[in-house]
Amino acid sequence: xxxxxxxxxxxxTALFLQGSxxxxxxxxxxxxxxxxxxxxxxxxxxxxxxxxGRGFTAGGTGTFSDPLTMAxxxxxxxxxxxxxxxxxxKYLRNxxxxxxxxxxxxxxxxxxxxxxxxxxxNGGEDQINCEKQLTTAESxxxxxxxxxxxxxxxxxxxxxxxxxxxxCHADRVYPGFDSQQIC
Numbered sequence: 001x002x003x004x005x006x007x008x009x010x011x012x013t014a015l016f017l018q019g020s021x022x023x024x025x026x027x028x029x030x031x032x033x034x035x036x037x038x039x040x041x042x043x044x045x046x047x048x049x050x051x052x053g054r055g056f057t058a059g060g061t062g063t064f065s066d067p068l069t070m071a072x073x074x075x076x077x078x079x080x081x082x083x084x085x086x087x088x089x090k091y092l093r094n095x096x097x098x099x100x101x102x103x104x105x106x107x108x109x110x111x112x113x114x115x116x117x118x119x120x121x122n123g124g125e126d127q128i129n130c131e132k133q134l135t136t137a138e139s140x141x142x143x144x145x146x147x148x149x150x151x152x153x154x155x156x157x158x159x160x161x162x163x164x165x166x167x168c169h170a171d172r173v174y175p176g177f178d179s180q181q182i183c
Contacts, residue, residue, distance in 0.1 A: 025183035026145040031110040033087060033139045034100070035131035036071065037117040037159065039124050046119035048096040052080035059119045061157070062090030064149040068158075069115035071096035073105035077145070084147035086177035088114070089154040091147070112143065116159040123161045130159045130168030141175070144182050151182060 038046055046058045048069060054060075060068035067082050070092040077083065077094040084091050092114060104111040116131055117123050123130070144151075156172050 023146045025147060027142060027183055028110060028145060029142045030140055031112060031143050032104060033085070033141050034098075034111065034113045034135045035116050035158070036098075036113050037115060037127050037131065038119070038122045039127050040131070042099070044122065050079050050095040052093055052095045057119050058096065058115045060093065060115070061155070062088070062092070063153050064091050064147075064151075067091040067093035069093060069095050071098035071101060071113040071115075072111065073098065073101040076101065076105050076110060081145070082147070083112075084144040084151050084182070085112075085114070085141070086144065086182065087141040087173055087175060088158070089152050089174055091151075091153065092143075114158070117157075118161060121161040123159060123167070126167055127159050127161070130170060133168060133170040134158070134173070142177070147182065 038044060041047070041058070048056055048058045048071075050056070058069035060066050062068045064082070068090050072094055074097065079094060081094045082091055083094070092112070096113075096115075098111065098113040101111040101113060116134075117127050154172055154174075156169050158169055158172075160167050160169070
């Protein structure tokens with residue numbers, strides 16, 4: 001026969017387990033956003049430091065089910081953690097290491113580096129110029145940890161290798177948002 005303490009432990013255990021499975025949406029403001037891709041990855045290419053379900057290769061489209069690769073300092077976010085970036089209207093997954101992010105994290109600045117382009121095509125200087133257009137002195141934005149899976153996603157890639165003159169989609173950014181609509 002269960003004792004009174006056993007009867008109390010079962011609901012508390014269930015509550016603890018439920019809380020550890022889902023966490024509350026959290027808004028982090030003041031996060032430096034930079035961009036990287038095939039030509040300026042270290043070493044150049046699409047190799048990343050973590051396997052979060054697609055091998056050790058950067059990629060993604062930015063949807064909840066196919067988040068775009070991002071890099072940051074170890075410990076800043078959980079490995080393979082998915083966040084939402086309102087500035088880009090994309091979901092990102094922490095699956096790579098960023099050396100400058102480590103320096104910034106140690107000095108108290110949150111910093112993410114967002115993958116641009118494809119995993120098989122080197123966009124060269126055109127891609128690097130696109131990353132520079134996106135990385136400005138004002139590139140301090142918000143990320144959403146533990147986001148809902150139904151937030152608005154811009155389906156356009158950040159960078160598309162090609163000769164059509166529309167390779168950089170730096171105009172597809174959204175600097176203003178209402179966190180009340182997200183969390």
